[in-house]
Amino acid sequence: MTMNEAQMQRVEVPWWLVLVQGIFALIIGVLLLIAPGKTTLFIVQFLGIYWLISGIFQIVGIFIDSTAWGWKLFGGVIGILAGFAVINHPLWSTYLVPNVLVIIIGIAGIFMGIVSLVQAFQGGGWGVGILGGLSILFGILLLANPIAATLTLPWVFGVFGVIGGILSIIAAFKLK
Secondary structure, three states: OOOHHHHOOOOOOHHHHHHHHHHHHHHHHHHHOOOOOHHHHHHHHHHHHHHOOOOOHHHHHHHHHHOOHHHHHHHHHHHHHHHHHHHOOOHHHHHHHHHHHHHHHHHHHHHHHHHHHHHHHHHHOOOHHHHHHHHHHHHHHHHHHHHHHHHHHHHHHHHHHHHHHHHHHHHHHHOO
16 A cells, blocks of 8 residues: 555544534633632542543453453553542542642653753754753753642643634534
8 A cells, every 4th residue: 555545545533523522622621711620620530430440441351352461450450549549539639630740741841851952962953952941941840849830730721621622613614
């Protein structure tokens, strides 16, 4: 199969699916901006239920396909434990889950910035170097004060939800 044949067989996403995604993103974004605490609590509880169910399915999946059963068992047990922890401690987990996310984003920012700086010194150009430096700075700022970053996270996601939702709705009607 040539590249042109692969491009011609590209799967088109139904316009209404993009519309539904945009509407949900817009709703969640607005809710995060209006009531960030309650919405974050709801999202984290939903995530806990998802982890619990996903962990159960991973363990059941061992009996269907036993390849990599050790990893499936490990992932399933971690999912079940994380799900129960989130469900049993809703207020604690509403703070902890976003805080861990901020720390992961900060560490990832530093590593991606270092990679970008290495690329810049290997001929990637000034733009890559500047973005790498900004990524490192952003990561350090997040790790320096993760509590403040955690408290602003719902508003950041809210703004992204509103903007992304509106752009998805526009894209859906362009697809139609």
